[in-house]
Amino acid sequence: MQAKNIISDQELQAKLIAGEESAFAALYDRYSQMITAYIKRFVNSSDLADDLTQEVFIKVWQCKSKLDEVKSIKAYLLIMARNHTLNSLKKAMRFDVAMAEVIGSFVEQRNETEEELLSKEYLNFLNKALSELPYRTREIFRLCRQEGKSYDEVAFAMGISRNAVKNHMVSSMKILSASVKKDLGISLSILLTLFLKS
Known part of the structure; x- marks a missing residue:
């Protein structure tokens, strides 16, 4: 030292x-x-x-x-x-x-026409990405994310375990997230916020 x-x-x-x-x-x-x-x-x-x-x-x-x-x-x-x-x-x-x-400026200045076009574009993309998922996974995603049902409610409705619902959701989120990031350059959470806010 x-x-x-x-x-x-x-x-x-x-x-x-x-x-x-x-x-x-x-x-x-x-x-x-x-x-x-x-x-x-x-x-x-x-x-x-x-x-x-x-x-x-x-x-x-x-x-x-x-x-x-x-x-x-x-x-x-x-x-x-x-x-x-x-x-x-x-x-x-x-x-x-x-x-x-x-x-802040973007949110204030968007008009309804732009909003509709943007929503349609994102909705079309989301539907296309969802259509590539297996049927059961797609259905579980729709019930959980689009209808806002809990894992327990979906498990009961479909006659499967809560854990199975969770596994399907994790799988679908991974696939959708990669697809959204690659094709749209935004995160899945942003897309879902835009799509599910109405």
């Missing part, structure tokens, strides 16, 4: 400016835990803090030629960590806000 600290921060900085990878490794060993702990105060997630720490050190390496202007490498790392973390959080928030606005 002492070997790492024999070289001063100033010497480490000079070697880093010269492009010595061993100096970068030494810097990472010396300060990565401190930077991760600091970032974690902002993001409250160990995995995210680890990722952001890696990104901070990559930026330091990429901008090593500017380090000759830096008086304290430790202070520089902390400032860089704070700025990078805040910028990343702002971007993430902007993305969430933008997505919420797009979805």
Whole structure:
């Protein structure tokens, strides 16, 4: 442990400016835990803090030629960590806000004609996908998802066990999910929400 600290921060900085990878490794060993702990105060997630720490050190390496202007490498790392973390959080928030606005706008602006066309397209796709399932599986899916019956009610109506109903549903959901994702590029849950909401 002492070997790492024999070289001063100033010497480490000079070697880093010269492009010595061993100096970068030494810097990472010396300060990565401190930077991760600091970032974690902002993001409250160990995995995210680890990722952001890696990104901070990559930026330091990429901008090593500017380090000759830096008086304290430790202070520089902390400032860089704070700025990078805040910028990343702002971007993430902007993305969430933008997505919420797009979805909100889409819901508000849809008219009945578009809604009908979209529903017909999705309904046709769902019916086609369902028609490829075995008859009993298709019937169980229809009763559970389209009529909203419970597994117990379907089991009683069809004279089979609740477990058999569950197995048919798991099978149909897997097949439909793969088909919807492949052909429509959306998740099955989104399709079912659009289809079953009326």
